[in-house]
Amino acid sequence: MTSGTEPAAPANVVNSGAPALEADNLAKTFGAHRALKGVDLTIRPGEVVALLGENGSGKSTLVKILSGYHEPDDGGSLRMNGVDVPLPVPLGEARHVGLSFVYQDLGMANDLQVVENLFVGHRVTSGFGSAARINWGAERERAREIFKRYGVDLDPSAQVGRLRPTSQALLAIVRAAQELREYRESHEGRGGVLVLDEPTVFLPENEKVFLFDLVRRVTEEGMGVLFVSHDMTAVREISNRAVVLRDGAKVGDVNVNDTTDAELIELVSGHRLDRATIDQAMTYRTEEMQDQGGDVVLAVKDVRGGRVNGISLEVHAGEILGIAGLLGAGSEDLPYLLFGDIPGASGEIRIGEWSGDVAELAPSKSRKLGVALVPADRKQKGVAADLPVSLNMLSLNLKNFMQSGFLRLDKILSTANERTKEHDVRPRDAGLKMSALSGGNQQKVVLARWLEQQPRVLLMHEPTQGVDVATRHQIYELMRARAAQGAAILWVSTDFDELAAISHRILLCAGGVIAGTMAPPYTRDRITSEVYSATARGGAREVSTQS
Amino acid sequence: MTTNVDEPAETTPPTAPARKSGAGSGLNRLLNARSFEAMLLPIAFVVVIAVFGIARPDTFLQWTNFTTIFGLNSVQLVLVMALLMPLTNGDLDMSVAETSGLVSIMVGWLNVNHGWGIVPAILVGIGVGVLCGVVNGTIVVKFDVNPFIITLATGSVIDGIAFWLPNQQTIPGISPKLTDWTILHHLLGIPLDFWYGIVIMLVMFYVLTFTPFGQRSLFVGQSREVARLSGFKVGNTRFWAFVIAGFIAGISGVINDGVLGAATPGPGDLLLSVYAAVFLGMTTIQPGRFNAVGAGISVFFLAVAVNGMSLLGAETYVQSLFYGVFLVVAVVGSRTINRRRAASAAAAAASS
Numbered sequence: 001m002t003s004g005t006e007p008a009a010p011a012n013v014v015n016s017g018a019p020a021l022e023a024d025n026l027a028k029t030f031g032a033h034r035a036l037k038g039v040d041l042t043i044r045p046g047e048v049v050a051l052l053g054e055n056g057s058g059k060s061t062l063v064k065i066l067s068g069y070h071e072p073d074d075g076g077s078l079r080m081n082g083v084d085v086p087l088p089v090p091l092g093e094a095r096h097v098g099l100s101f102v103y104q105d106l107g108m109a110n111d112l113q114v115v116e117n118l119f120v121g122h123r124v125t126s127g128f129g130s131a132a133r134i135n136w137g138a139e140r141e142r143a144r145e146i147f148k149r150y151g152v153d154l155d156p157s158a159q160v161g162r163l164r165p166t167s168q169a170l171l172a173i174v175r176a177a178q179e180l181r182e183y184r185e186s187h188e189g190r191g192g193v194l195v196l197d198e199p200t201v202f203l204p205e206n207e208k209v210f211l212f213d214l215v216r217r218v219t220e221e222g223m224g225v226l227f228v229s230h231d232m233t234a235v236r237e238i239s240n241r242a243v244v245l246r247d248g249a250k251v252g253d254v255n256v257n258d259t260t261d262a263e264l265i266e267l268v269s270g271h272r273l274d275r276a277t278i279d280q281a282m283t284y285r286t287e288e289m290q291d292q293g294g295d296v297v298l299a300v301k302d303v304r305g306g307r308v309n310g311i312s313l314e315v316h317a318g319e320i321l322g323i324a325g326l327l328g329a330g331s332e333d334l335p336y337l338l339f340g341d342i343p344g345a346s347g348e349i350r351i352g353e354w355s356g357d358v359a360e361l362a363p364s365k366s367r368k369l370g371v372a373l374v375p376a377d378r379k380q381k382g383v384a385a386d387l388p389v390s391l392n393m394l395s396l397n398l399k400n401f402m403q404s405g406f407l408r409l410d411k412i413l414s415t416a417n418e419r420t421k422e423h424d425v426r427p428r429d430a431g432l433k434m435s436a437l438s439g440g441n442q443q444k445v446v447l448a449r450w451l452e453q454q455p456r457v458l459l460m461h462e463p464t465q466g467v468d469v470a471t472r473h474q475i476y477e478l479m480r481a482r483a484a485q486g487a488a489i490l491w492v493s494t495d496f497d498e499l500a501a502i503s504h505r506i507l508l509c510a511g512g513v514i515a516g517t518m519a520p521p522y523t524r525d526r527i528t529s530e531v532y533s534a535t536a537r538g539g540a541r542e543v544s545t546q547s
Numbered sequence: 548m549t550t551n552v553d554e555p556a557e558t559t560p561p562t563a564p565a566r567k568s569g570a571g572s573g574l575n576r577l578l579n580a581r582s583f584e585a586m587l588l589p590i591a592f593v594v595v596i597a598v599f600g601i602a603r604p605d606t607f608l609q610w611t612n613f614t615t616i617f618g619l620n621s622v623q624l625v626l627v628m629a630l631l632m633p634l635t636n637g638d639l640d641m642s643v644a645e646t647s648g649l650v651s652i653m654v655g656w657l658n659v660n661h662g663w664g665i666v667p668a669i670l671v672g673i674g675v676g677v678l679c680g681v682v683n684g685t686i687v688v689k690f691d692v693n694p695f696i697i698t699l700a701t702g703s704v705i706d707g708i709a710f711w712l713p714n715q716q717t718i719p720g721i722s723p724k725l726t727d728w729t730i731l732h733h734l735l736g737i738p739l740d741f742w743y744g745i746v747i748m749l750v751m752f753y754v755l756t757f758t759p760f761g762q763r764s765l766f767v768g769q770s771r772e773v774a775r776l777s778g779f780k781v782g783n784t785r786f787w788a789f790v791i792a793g794f795i796a797g798i799s800g801v802i803n804d805g806v807l808g809a810a811t812p813g814p815g816d817l818l819l820s821v822y823a824a825v826f827l828g829m830t831t832i833q834p835g836r837f838n839a840v841g842a843g844i845s846v847f848f849l850a851v852a853v854n855g856m857s858l859l860g861a862e863t864y865v866q867s868l869f870y871g872v873f874l875v876v877a878v879v880g881s882r883t884i885n886r887r888r889a890a891s892a893a894a895a896a897a898s899s
Contacts, residue, residue, distance in 0.1 A: 341776065367778030381776050384769035386835075395766060395777060398759035407757040449777070 018082025020045045020098070020191045020224035027073040028061050035061045037248040038076075043193055043224035048215060050235040050256065051228045052268050053245035054496065054528050059228055062245070063197055066226075067094050067101055081191030098183045098191050100176040104198045104327075106168055110161030115143045117160050118175050150174050150217045152210075166207040169199050170214055177218050184223075193224040200234050201328035212238045230326040232261055232536035246270055261536050269528035294318040296350075297488035298338070298371075298457045303347030303358050306333030309512025310347075315457070315488040320479065322503030322522075323492040324531050330512035331492045332376075335459035338490070339366045339373040352456060367396070369457075372450035374443075376462035382446045383434045390416035390430035393448050423448045424474060440471030447478060458482065458489045464498060476502050496527040510534045588831040588841070592848045599855030607858050610736070613851075618730050618738035620850040622647070622806065625744050625799035626821045627828075627842045628751045632788035634825065634837045635755060637768035638687065638694040640789060642702030643796040644818040646679040648811075649709040650800030654725075655718035655810025665722035669801050676797020677790060679705055684789030688782045694789075709812040718810040729805025740802050744843070747795060751839035764788060765836075820870045824849055827877035835881070849873060 021043040028036040036058040043049045053059045064070040066078075068089035078085045080098040089097060108117050119139060143156035152170050160168060173196065180192035196215070200208050215225055215238050229235055235242060236256060244252035244267040252267040294317030301312045307330040315321045325331030336342050338349065340361025347358045351369045363373070375381040383392055393416045394401070401408045401415075416430030423444045425437070434442060443463065450458065458479070464472045479502065483489050493499050499506055500522040508515045508531055515534035518527065600608040626643055633640040650672045657668035683701055687694040730738040755761035766774040767784050775781050804810050827848070828841030853866050 339776070363775055364778045364780050373776055375776055380770070381772045384766050384773050386769055387765060391762060391765070395762070398762055402759070405757075406753075407759060407762065409756070 018079070018191075019043060020047075020081060021193045021226075022079040023066075024077045026062060026065055026076040026078075028058075028065060028070055029073055035248050036065070036072075039245065039248075039250045041226075041243060041250075043226060045191060045222045045224055046219045047241065048219055048225040048227055048239045050239035050242040051226055051245070052230075052235065052242055052264065054230075054268055056247075056495070057245040057268075058248040059245055060197075061248075063101075063195060063226075063228060065089075066099055066195060068092070080193070081187050095179045095183060098180060098187070099193050099195060100179040101195045101197065102169075102172045102176045102199050104201055106172040106199075108160045108168055108172060110159075112160060113156065114154055114158050114160055114163075114171060115139050115156045117171060118143050118146070118156075118178065120175075146174060146178060150177070150214055152214060164207075166203050166210055169203060169211060173199070173211070173214055173218070177221075177223065180223060190222055191224075192222075193226060194218060195226045195228070197228045198230070198327065200229060200231050208234060208237075230328075230532070230535065232264065232532060235264075236261075244268055261533070265529045265532045265536070268532060269525045294486065294488075297352060298490065299350040300338060300358070301348040303337060303345065303349065305337045305342040305345030305347075305358065306330070307512050308333050308337050311509070311512075311514050313507060313514060315490055317456070317486045317488050318483050319504050320483050320489040320491055320502055322499040322506040323490065323509050324496060324499050324506055324518070324527050325492070325494070325509030326531060326535055327494060329509045329535065331509035332461065334509070335373055335375070335461040335490065335492055338459055339363055339371060341373075367453070370453070370455050371457045371459065372453060372455035373459045374446055374450065374461065374463045376465055378439065378442055378446065378466070383442050385433070385435040387434060388430065389420070389425070389432050389434055389437065389445055392434050393419055393430065393445050394452065396449055397452050419448050419452075423478070438468070440467040443467050443475065444471065444478075447475065451478075451482065456487055458487055460489060460491045460493075462493055462495070463491070464493075464495065472498070496531070497524040499527055500524050508534045510537075585831055585834045588827065588844065588848060592844070592851070595848070595852050595855065599851075599858065603855070603858045607855055612854070614733075614737050616847065616850050616854050617741040619806065620846055621729075621738075621740035621744040622799050622803045623817060623821055623824065623850070624741075624843060624846045625747055625795060625802060626817060627824045627846055628744075628747050628839060629792045629795035629799065630821060630825050631751050631755065631837050631839060631842065632764065632791045633694070633785075635761070635764045635768050636785050636788045637771070638785060638788065640683065640698045640792050641695060641818065642679065642683060642698040642705055643792055644816075644821070645702040645705040645709065646676050646793055646796040647800040647803065647817070649679065649705045650676045650797040651803045651810045652709045652712050652718065652812050654801055654804050655721050656712050658722055659718050659720050659810075660713070665725055669725075672801060673794065673797035676793045676795075676800065678793070679796070680790040680793020683793065684786035687789065688786045706812070713810070713812065715812065717812075719808070721804050721809060723808070725801070725805040726808045729802055740805060743798070743802060747798065748839045748843045751795075755837075755839060756833075760784070760787075816867070819867065819874060820849060821846075823870045823874040823877060826874060826881065829881045830877065845877075 019042045021041065023039070023041040025038045025040065026036060027034065027038045039058070039062060041049070041062070051059055051062065061070060065072045065076075065087075066089065068091040071088040076087060078087055078089070085097045089099070094100065109120070115136075119142075140156040143154075147154050147156075152174055154163075154167060154171060154174075160171065163171070173194070176194050180194070184190065184192050200211060203211065212234070215227070219225055225238075227235065227239055239256050242252070242254055242256050242259070242264060243250060244254070244264070246268065251270070254264075254267070256264075296314045297317045298315040299313075302310050303312075304310055307328065309330060311330070311334065313321070323331045323334060333342060337345050337358065338361075340358065341363055345358040345361075349356065349358045349361065351366075351371060354369050366373070379385070390413045394412050398407060398412075401412050403411075413430055417428065419425070420428045420430055425441050425444045425448070427437075434445065437445070447463070460479070463479075464475055467475065476498075479489060479491075483504075491499065491502060503522060506518040506522055506527065508518055510531070515537075516530075518530055596608075606612060626647055629643045629647075630640060653675050654665075654668045654672035657663040657671060658665050663671075679701070683694070683698050686692065686697050686701070729740040729743075732739045734742055755764070763774070763779050764784055766777065766779060767781050771781055774784075824845040825837060825842045827845035828839075828843070829835060829837055830841070831844060832838050832841035849870065853869060856865055856869070857863070
């Protein structure tokens with residue numbers, strides 16, 4: 001069938017003791033930034049290796065090199081099952097060299113049936129060539145056999161979109177294992193590596209065991225698994241070894257059973273829990289800490305909705321409140337929840353003088369109450385890429401440009417041009433289409449749009465995602481200035497460097513609740529270790545930060 | 548998202564990288580790719596007139612031929628304007644032609660069969676048009692369903708009612724006042740109904756370009772998510788767009804009565820020609836956007852071309868062939884132009 005890429009050497013040369021995956025010196029440089037600094041990785045058949053590291057540590061770069069998405073720097077090598085694989089891995093052909101992937105979004109066609117998703121690309125047919133027909137009966141039967149082999153309880157005819165998230169994840173893993181079947185058949189039934197990239201993030205705690213069982217079955221067949229996760233409990237449950245990345249380099253390769261949580265967290269964060277005091281605080285901020293006496297502008301009590309499971313907090317005028325949580329902790333839903341954009345929300349909320357239930361809010365109402373939302377997904381939610389910068393920037397203030405019944409397009413353009421200077425948007429031409437701007441400049445436009453409204457509450461979600469370093473700092477300055485003028489800012493981020501730099505106060509979020517307040521000083525390493533420990537504990541208890 | 552019209556929109560496009568033309572002389576400006584593309588339709592218009600003019604100077608190239616074309620295509624002109632608001636919001640309204648037909652019948656039915664005065668008949672008729680828009684908007688927005696299918700369905704219902712009311716008969720004998728005030732009275736030598744169309748076109752141009760409502764609609768059409776998270780009431784905007792469509796379609800129905808002097812059900816075959824015009828209009832005046840003036844020019848471009856062909860002896864079936872071909876050409880053309888332009892804009896931004 002598809003014989004896109006054959007391994008470089010014939011299958012019979014396979015050395016029986018060879019690791020399923022053996023990577024040497026994988027490196028990746030983006031411009032001046034070395035995202036991955038020569039990492040080695042070995043996965044033996046039947047072994048689960050956890051890949052740990054915080055955001056930006058190089059985990060996803062490594063995974064993307066394996067999938068063929070990134071071309072690694074010269075000097076690296078990859079051997080699968082003892083056979084050299086030429087790099088880069090051809091994009092979309094990874095399974096022919098023995099690699100298959102399950103990503104967080106699972107990549108399922110939700111409207112189709114389980115069988116259709118399972119056999120996508122290689123349907124079970126009867127007949128020959130172009131006369132072949134899909135044999136639905138045989139396909140369902142095959143699916144049942146496969147599910148039985150892996151101990152998974154799934155109905156082949158069910159519509160995938162209607163399955164529980166856990167069942168969808170199981171299906172995705174079975175499919176990925178199944179994708180390696182051809183490869184393994186041509187390699188004496190050996191080898192093959194399944195890469196699971198954060199598959200447990202959005203699954204309920206008590207259902208993760210099904211996933212772990214499945215992973216065990218897969219490894220019993222002799223496949224190797226690379227398990228990329230933030231989830232310490234899950235890592236502990238199924239992995240034999242953990243490889244830890246920090247700042248693009250491998251800083252640990254440990255046997256999970258011989259390593260305590262604290263030691264793992266220390267490897268991830270580069271920070272010892274009991275040496276908190278040695279950390280240098282970011283000096284400019286500690287003074288600001290004192291004058292936190294502004295009025296409470298935003299207060300919420302026991303709000304629920306999405307993955308938020310009962311959060312109470314207060315943000316004062318002039319304060320930047322950082323919310324630190326790993327992906328799936330619930331913090332990623334908080335800004336949208338407080339903006340009134342998550343259906344089925346509940347809980348009390350007070351914004352300035354207005355108070356009521358979160359369910360009463362809607363984006364249009366929140367905006368009237370002086371709330372602004374800067375969403376993480378700039379492409380889908382932040383900008384209208386095909387409209388000009390001027391309109392994107394001033395879309396909320398069109399009424400101010402009405403003059404005797406006409407919208408003054410010329411004034412919009414000239415005002416927007418002024419703002420591009422003010423906020424240093426480059427190029428300084430508000431007539432350009434939004435899509436002609438870089439990510440950082442687009443984000444400045446999004447911020448400018450909201451700042452024009454003079455909001456008293458700003459809800460920020462990963463506001464510097466995909467933004468270059470220089471622009472990041474401009475954004476920090478801009479937001480600090482706004483806070484100084486009395487705005488209350490809620491800043492949700494998984495970039496802990498950023499939270500350390502910007503926050504006056506930091507709350508830890510895990511499992512949909514606030515797991516504790518972190519005491520200063522704030523550094524990336526301390527936040528990382530606190531967040532990981534809060535998450536590992538299940539996030540219910542108060543975090544002691546005084547040591 | 549699938550309900551969004553695939554609008555290869557572009558608005559004030561980045562000034563194309565004028566490589567050689569340092570200060571940009573007038574000629575270079577004129578010849579640069581962007582304005583050339585925007586000029587394609589007007590140029591084609593002139594070419595079509597020239598060709599038919601040479602072929603049939605005695606019949607085609609007569610002022611009366613043109614005033615006839617202007618007077619007889621005002622129904623299309625107005626109907627095209629009805630499409631603009633929903634399309635800008637990213638919604639397809641397939642029921643405008645049927646709405647227009649029902650309003651025609653309604654006015655005739657009230658005026659002739661029930662002896663109403665022409666003015667109240669017109670007012671109620673247009674009210675029925677608005678009601679059709681309200682129904683469309685309510686169903687589409689409230690239940691968040693695909694507007695293409697829904698308006699196709701409501702269009703069928705509306706059509707059914709339009710045939711049912713007069714028992715599938717044409718209603719003759721509508722008050723001659725209506726005919727007087729549509730095609731018999733002239734202004735600058737052109738029947739009044741043409742001017743009604745022009746007024747509605749200018750109003751739509753104003754609404755789309757110079758009101759916050761029009762500009763918000765652009766956002767809604769571009770991305771519902773962005774519009775919603777900006778605090779726009781996306782549902783409201785879409786709803787009113789359908790209502791406006793029903794209102795304007797109603798006006799076109801009244802004009803149709805005036806032009807024909809009678810009410811006939813079933814002008815459903817207008818739909819394809821108005822869609823051809825509205826997409827063709829995207830290539831000119833404000834390229835990449837559904838725009839009123841471009842759509843208006845396109846209506847007459849298509850009408851003049853069809854008129855010329857029939858003067859050359861083409862059969863009437865050539866019309867539907869021609870409209871179909873032009874709809875494909877218009878959609879593919881504007882898409883290609885925009886894609887090329889997006890690529891060059893990206894290249895320009897990357898090199899700066």
